[in-house]
Amino acid sequence: MGSRVEILNPGGYRSDGRKQYELRSMDITLGSTSSSSSTVVHDLQNAMAHPHPTAPDGRAHIAHGLTEATAQVFGPREAQMRRDAIHDRANINVQVVMLPFSGGASSRRRGRGDKRLLELAAAIKSTFEPVIQTGLYPRSQIDIIVEIHQQDGGVLQAAINAATLALVDAGVALYDQVVAVSAGLHSTAVLLDLTHYEENDCPHLTVGVMPRSGKVTLLNMESRLHVSRFEHVFSVACEAAKIIKGEMGNTIGQRTESLVSAMAQGEPTYGRTAAADDMMDEI
Amino acid sequence: MATILSKAEKSYIVTSLTSSPPLRQDGRAPHDYRIISVITGDEVAPLANGSAKIRVGGTEVVSAVRLEVEDLTSTDAHKGRIRCNVTCSPAAYPHLNGNQQDDIQSDLTSILQATFTSNDGSTSTTPTFLHQMSETLTILPGRKAWLLNLDAVVLSDGGNVYDVLFMACRAALWNTRVPKTRAVEYRDPTQKGVAGEKTINNDVEMTDLWKSSVQTKKATKAADFELEDYWDHGEPLAGRARCPIAITLNLLPTVHILDATRTEEQAVPLKLVIIYSFSQDGDACFAGMRMLGPGDLPLEYLKGLLGEGEKYAKNLILSLDSQLKTQWS
Numbered sequence: 001m002g003s004r005v006e007i008l009n010p011g012g013y014r015s016d017g018r019k020q021y022e023l024r025s026m027d028i029t030l031g032s033t034s035s036s037s038s039t040v041v042h043d044l045q046n047a048m049a050h051p052h053p054t055a056p057d058g059r060a061h062i063a064h065g066l067t068e069a070t071a072q073v074f075g076p077r078e079a080q081m082r083r084d085a086i087h088d089r090a091n092i093n094v095q096v097v098m099l100p101f102s103g104g105a106s107s108r109r110r111g112r113g114d115k116r117l118l119e120l121a122a123a124i125k126s127t128f129e130p131v132i133q134t135g136l137y138p139r140s141q142i143d144i145i146v147e148i149h150q151q152d153g154g155v156l157q158a159a160i161n162a163a164t165l166a167l168v169d170a171g172v173a174l175y176d177q178v179v180a181v182s183a184g185l186h187s188t189a190v191l192l193d194l195t196h197y198e199e200n201d202c203p204h205l206t207v208g209v210m211p212r213s214g215k216v217t218l219l220n221m222e223s224r225l226h227v228s229r230f231e232h233v234f235s236v237a238c239e240a241a242k243i244i245k246g247e248m249g250n251t252i253g254q255r256t257e258s259l260v261s262a263m264a265q266g267e268p269t270y271g272r273t274a275a276a277d278d279m280m281d282e283i
Numbered sequence: 284m285a286t287i288l289s290k291a292e293k294s295y296i297v298t299s300l301t302s303s304p305p306l307r308q309d310g311r312a313p314h315d316y317r318i319i320s321v322i323t324g325d326e327v328a329p330l331a332n333g334s335a336k337i338r339v340g341g342t343e344v345v346s347a348v349r350l351e352v353e354d355l356t357s358t359d360a361h362k363g364r365i366r367c368n369v370t371c372s373p374a375a376y377p378h379l380n381g382n383q384q385d386d387i388q389s390d391l392t393s394i395l396q397a398t399f400t401s402n403d404g405s406t407s408t409t410p411t412f413l414h415q416m417s418e419t420l421t422i423l424p425g426r427k428a429w430l431l432n433l434d435a436v437v438l439s440d441g442g443n444v445y446d447v448l449f450m451a452c453r454a455a456l457w458n459t460r461v462p463k464t465r466a467v468e469y470r471d472p473t474q475k476g477v478a479g480e481k482t483i484n485n486d487v488e489m490t491d492l493w494k495s496s497v498q499t500k501k502a503t504k505a506a507d508f509e510l511e512d513y514w515d516h517g518e519p520l521a522g523r524a525r526c527p528i529a530i531t532l533n534l535l536p537t538v539h540i541l542d543a544t545r546t547e548e549q550a551v552p553l554k555l556v557i558i559y560s561f562s563q564d565g566d567a568c569f570a571g572m573r574m575l576g577p578g579d580l581p582l583e584y585l586k587g588l589l590g591e592g593e594k595y596a597k598n599l600i601l602s603l604d605s606q607l608k609t610q611w612s
Contacts, residue, residue: 054287054377054440054545055341066329072374080380095373100434101347103330112381145374147438150329 007186007201015197016065023181023193023240024065026247030169030255031059056145058170062162064193066152071162072145073170076137090137092128094121096159098148120146120156127160127180127208127218133173142172153196154182156206156220161244168252176210178217179245183207183237185229190236205233209241287378288549296550300535308546314595316542319450321606323458332517333459337451340544341441346433346451348459352422353430363420363428365413367395368435369448375440391437391448398527398558398571399433399452412560415522416456422464422508429461442544445556449529450603456526457607460517464508527560527570528600530592534580539588541595552576555588559596567593 005015012019058073079085084093096117124146132142144166146159160180167174184194184204194204203225208218216238225233288296299306305313317340328334331347353364369391376384399413420429433455435448532539533551543551558571569589574580 054375056374056377074374074377080378097370097372099328099345099436100368100370100432101328101331101334101349112385143373143377145372145377147372147374 005197007198008189008191014191016195020189021192021236021240023243024067024195025063026244027061027063028165028248028251029061030165030251056166056170058166058168058172060162060165060169062158062165064154064158064161065195066150067154067158068149069155069158069162070147070149071159071166072147073142073163073166073172074145075142075170076140076172077143079139079141084141085139088138089134090132090140090142092125092132092134092142092144094125094128094144094146094163096120096124096146096148098151102148102150103152120159123156123218123220124159124163127178128163128167130217131174131176131178131210132167133175136173151196153194153199154206156180157182157193160208160218161248165248165252169255176212176215177245177248178208179211179241179248180206180208180218181237181240181244183233183240185225185233188229190233192236192240205237207234207237207241209238211242211245214238288546292546293550296547297535300538300540300547300551305538305540307540309544311542313538313540316599317544319603319606321450321454321603321610323454323607323610331455332461333455333457335451335454335458337447337454339441339443339447339450339542341439342444342447343438343441344435344444344447344451345438346435346448346455348455349432349434350420350429350459350461351432353428355426355428363417363431365399365416365431365433367399367433367452368392369395369437370434371437372439375437391435391444394445394556394571394573395433395435395448395452398449412522412525412527415525416520419461419518419521423466423506426506427508431459440545442546442548443531443542445529445531446542446599449527449558450599453523453526453528453600453603454607456520457523457604458610459520459523461520462517463511465511467507467509469506524604525560525562525568527558528596528603529556529558529571530596530599531556532588532592534578534588539591553578553580555580555585555592557589557592557596559593561597561600565597567596 008014008020014020014022016024018024056072056074059070061068061070076090079091084091095112098117124144128144134142144163146163148155148159157180160178164174164178168177181192182194182199182204184191184198184202186198186202191198191202194202198204203221203223205219205221205225207216207220209216219234296308299308300313307313309317311317320338321335323333323335325334327336327345328347330349332350334345334347336343336345369388371384371388371391373381373384376387379387416431417428420431422428433452435451435455437444437448530541531543532541532555533543533547534553534555535551539555540547540551543554548554553576554574556571556573556575558569560568560570562568
């Protein structure tokens with residue numbers, strides 16, 4: 001590797017071999033199956049035999065390339081503290097945790113009160129406030145807990161997409177599914193779905209879009225970008241959101257189908273396969 | 284801890300456990316574990332030097348080991364240290380508020396830290412696993428050593444979190460590879476006629492100098508070190524087989540159950556956490572004990588429990604190790 005990796009080489013490829021507008025590969029797991037990707041034992045049989053009383057109502061895991069996040073939704077449920085209850089709508093409570101070994105810039109530990117985490121949580125909360133039909137759940141509370149398992153750029157994007165999927169999985173009423181994507185500018189070229197390396201070098205923004213209505217609920221930019229370039233970057237990002245929405249829609253469809261067929265047969269159609277590989281002998 | 288069970292449910296669980304034969308909600312015998320799934324290595328935490336994820340029923344703990352180089356001052360022991368930390372995801376305890384979650388986190392951290400950090404004035408005749416382990420962590424005796432960060436994250440708690448936590452830590456330490464290092468000494472060129480400042484990139488030019496300027500690990504004057512090999516070809520931690528394991532016994536007056544689920548923990552709140560460490564030839568060492576929850580225990584009964592616990596721990600460690608050995612030699 002040279003002393004300096006090019007963000008976009010003359011052949012039009014980025015440092016990880018993607019084209020300008022290419023997104024990283026996505027992997028989505030919906031529901032209470034084990035968190036990370038396919039290598040994890042899907043211990044469904046076991047998990048269903050022992051449903052524990054504090055399991056989340058909705059859960060989703062998403063991977064954008066090397067960035068991985070899990071979101072879990074609890075509620076709508078009774079507000080834990082009475083002062084949090086709002087008389088005509090639900091209170092949304094967002095917490096973000098970064099695993100200590102998730103990498104990225106934060107090799108140091110981030111506790112519960114860390115400013116960066118609070119900022120992320122506030123961004124997620126303000127994204128979902130106009131999207132969740134909070135008026136349907138007066139005096140209740142919806143908790144969204146996002147765990148960042150690995151970070152390689154686009155943490156906010158992964159967190160929002162995971163939260164959307166978890167809310168869908170929990171069956172919370174939404175006006176639309178929010179889809180977030182990050183975009184950056186390298187001289188005049190727009191790049192989509194930036195890695196950590198690219199984020200360090202390019203001005204970038206994260207957009208949260210409701211693809212059906214075309215409305216934008218989040219626009220987050222922490223770097224400087226010339227105003228004449230902004231519109232182009234923004235419109236490309238909004239287009240990209242539709243692609244991600246398609247992927248998310250497919251996964252939701254598959255999940256719903258499997259649930260429907262499970263209800264029809266009275267028995268789950270998934271699982272009962274991989275468990276034997278990683279199972280230890282029972283003692 | 285907030286209650287999530289009604290009185291009737293508790294009494295139902297307790298009555299069925301004390302009936303003969305004892306009955307558990309999921310049909311296990313009193314001393315059965317739930318299915319334990321283990322994953323180790325890069326699939327869990329690619330950035331760590333060793334990592335593992337253990338799932339037992341609804342309980343899931345990820346543990347990872349990260350090594351960083353630490354300068355030792357003369358007052359320190361000449362060995363590497365272990366620093367433990369446990370984080371609980373808020374999703375593991377959704378019915379608790381932030382402060383209560385922090386309390387659980389520091390409880391778990393303290394038991395882990397107490398078990399994995401020995402006081403150096405240990406008088407025991409046989410070296411503990413910590414001594415063996417910290418010898419592997421030494422880079423330059425008295426100067427530099429690896430600081431082993433053992434981070435565990437409780438992703439969800441479906442009961443029996445102590446056992447799962449210790450299993451995850453054992454698996455992560457088992458999976459850890461310490462990078463091989465080579466001590467390097469810089470010499471003043473004017474003194475011995477050898478060029479000093481050696482740069483690693485100049486392999487060809489410096490071959491002769493390399494030999495003369497590199498000292499073996501035994502050299503006490505070595506000032507710095509370099510990595511010998513790539514990160515994934517390191518050595519396993521010495522004494523990893525002796526890494527402790529916890530057994531939680533949930534106690535009712537006449538019986539005890541293992542691997543209680545979250546609801547059983549609520550109904551049977553008195554628990555005894557015993558931590559054992561096993562030597563190569565299978566001799567049990569007692570590494571710690573906690574009695575948690577309300578109630579007391581006759582002394583005679585406790586003595587019996589220690590023996591029982593050893594038996595369970597031995598079984599658990601056998602099956603865990605057999606799994607770890609298949610995943611990574």
